[in-house]
Amino acid sequence: MKLFYAPTSPFARKVRVTAHELQLGDRIKLVLVNPWSDAELRSLNPLAKVPTLVRDDGQVLFESALICEYLDHIAAGGLYPAPGEARWSALLRQGIADGISAAAGRLFADERRPADERSSSVMQRQAAAIEAGLDRLERDAGTLSRELADIGAVSAACALGYLDFRWPERAWRDGRLELARWFDAVGQRQSMIATQHHLP
Template identity: 40%
Template sequence: MTLLMAGPSPFVRTVLVTAHETGQIAEIETRKVAASPTGADPELVSANPLGKIPALMRPDGPALYDSRVICRYLDHRAQAGLYPDSRLWEVLTLEATAQAMMDAGVSMVYERRVRPEDMVYEPWIAGQWGKITRALDAVEARWTSHLSGRLTMAQIALGCALGYLDFRHGDRGWREGRPTLAAWYARFAERPSMQETEPAA
């Protein structure tokens, strides 16, 4: 299998952590491609017409894209149980919450990186950060009980989302007022899968 990736993407990291945790990382070759929203690599577009990463090329079928689809595929392939039936809807909801945080965090970066400086729209950036803070508050208040016990995809997705906040938005202090979530992440970040996939500038 070949994973098309670019830069320190939290979506790519989610797939890589899942591959580590399910014992499949040695079966995946990674290949870096250009994935700018204003122009994507032809190889990436041929695998994913949306031109977005990650995309997983596999020998037994068409390429898979969207990190949630790829992670579900890897879990199914390894029968790893990251989506337990007994908590499926909670796991999927928390995974979606984490993915939305990643979307908002990446959008904030693109707003400054892709637009000319005089066209950057600060209310848009503030609105994206508002989504993230509301999600963080919801996890702290209602979801932390789902972060204990056997590993699930919810934990992996949230760990990668929080890691991205540290990497790209560390000056915004997401831990403030969220001691339970901060303590959980400190423990989760020590997992070998997280250490092996820690983003570099």
């Protein structure tokens, strides 16, 4: 398999962490791309976004949630609980964490626009989504797996790592002691160390 990724993307990191946790790293060739300009990526994925996975049979998958579930399937399970409350909770946390990552990415891009091209209302909405999402994760921090044993925990770890990468000066940990402790613990896992964000 080939995974097209960018080292700044929290969604690509989520797939890479998932692959590590499922012991699939040696089956995936990583292809570093610039999503804004890579012609091969555009030919594979009409959205020209990372992550994009080319399966062994040549079929192409994109969107991190789909790729992660596919990897879990070929690894014979592990990160997705059986249908029931545990599964709905894991998927809900994935949705919250992915929403934080998406809002953070949009806000980061907007902050770098010329002042006359920004929308203060949109930026405020993105910032509010990040804060509310973090508060929800803090509320649930005691139930998050320190072994990254489900997709909700993987997604949360990658969202928090993205905030540290893009805004190291912003104190998301303030008032969120349990979430900060959890993230400090899971940040020591090899899957997180091996996939740290960096500029290309």
